[in-house]
Amino acid sequence: MKNRLEGSLQRSVSDWKIKRKRSTREGKQVPRAVVDDITPSVPSGSHHKQPGDHIDARSKVRKLLQLYQATYRKLKQVKEQGIPIVGRIYLEAAKAVKKDPVYTKLGAIVGNVPGVEVGDEFYYRIELAIVGLHRLYQGGIDTSKVNGVPVAISVIASGGYPDELSSSGELIYTGSGGKAGSNKDGSDQKLERGNLALKNSIETKTPVRVIHGFEGESRIEVGGGMLARGPKGEMVFKYKLQRIAGQPELTLHAVKAIRKSKIREGLCLPDISQGSERIPICVINTIDDMRLAPLKYITEVTYPTWCEKEPQKGCNCTNHFSDPIRCACARKNGGEIPFNRDNAIVKAKRLVYECGPWCRCPSTCYNRVSQHGVKIPLEIFKTGKTGWGVRSLGSISSGSFICEYTGELLNGEEAENRQNDEYLFDIGRNYYDEELWEGIKSVVDVQSSTSSSGTMKCFTIDGAECSNVGRFINHSCSPNLYAQNVLWDHGDMRRTPHIMLFAVENIPPLQELTYHYNYKVGSVHDENGNEKVKHCYCGASDCRGRLY
């Protein structure tokens, strides 16, 4: 393989046109995207960053994308309610992001885009432009000039053309134009614009970012720096791009290999829930010989006898999309349904009311999301430094419901007396990213969230002895989930809202799921009053070093 690639570098431009072999290409799926790490081998020096700069760059990229996604969800919901929106939602959301002080317009970047990592996933092309990954909303080859020569800086391999990514990291990329990109009879591709730029990238050995698209879906995953090595043939341009070594394994290949394999490596338990969840939740350990301590798996919180479930007043809606003006539950939510029709939560709130057993609406009502339980293929896995953790085998889109944090409900005194405090979740100590929601507020009319406090403080869920997958989710100082208080089957908001975890951003497969435990450093003491210290190993670039 290596020899063949090196050989193709010797070819001249005139060798590059090849006849498309339709018969072998037909029906072939464009590879599901994946990403590789981005290489520093960049000719233009302008974007070189110091290691410390990446910390800010990563936070900035995530914040911009979270803001985009949250704004998009809100606008989509507004549109679903029949309120006209001037312009297309995805463009309006991008406009809003561009007004945010964190946003800076980026020029052409060759190679690594600060803050973007191999494996990041995007659902809209415009998100790529926002972070500077690929500036064209439609074209597949983004170009720039380096030393006066036009070169390709990023390409999208997305199903319009018969591109192929092999597991060895070789991508055959089809040039643009001609009939290759359409079903119509057309002309040959020409060696101009993007095609010429790609040829120049090969000759100047300029790295090209590859963004893989998913056929039939709008999801796009970022491809890492690939070195264009050379095309062959006639009629269309074919470029052989070879992944630059040293980048992380492509998620696409890892997930494919897992799904294909008959025996899952490191499988300890096929389903910890023993059938009580809709989909099995397996336990994987590829790190050491440790096995999971026994756990009584419960999908609902266990309430003590002193806790009487207060009934709620239900709504009288009879279909699955309630009228936010008339629906009693929507009114409790400030006159809106907190979810859009993709079942994504629109924004974090102090408390969300879902429809419940006292409502007349069907189970398919859009205001019933977290009460339906886990729908994402979660798995518990052994991490390197933080014990067991949780991840998903599939992609998760921003706003998706993940799972509840179940366990035994305790009052403050009972919680204080528990010997094992590792699995205590204090109701009312949820963490919200105020800045994010404030950012959205500036562009669309949304309620500001506030940290829950005061009355909801003195009750705790203990997941030590009996709980669900939620009790394995670790803390991160830069989390991808947040804990939302939800009421649906009772009205006891003072003591016992359900703790429901939702995604705050798009999360690629196999990435660890985390939320912020929201401890104040120095606030946890032992029975003798001595401060307890727990070091944080979340690995986030902005890790504060301690859980408490």
Ligand SMILES: C[S@@+](CC[C@H](N)C(=O)[O-])C[C@H]1O[C@@H](n2cnc3c(N)ncnc32)[C@H](O)[C@@H]1O
């Ligand atoms: C709710 S449990 C999470 C699941 C746990 N890792 C396990 O193996 O069962 C919370 C405990 O996990 C560990 N943990 C979670 N996040 C951590 C982090 N970022 N750094 C260090 N330890 C962490 C701590 O021991 C913490 O008390």
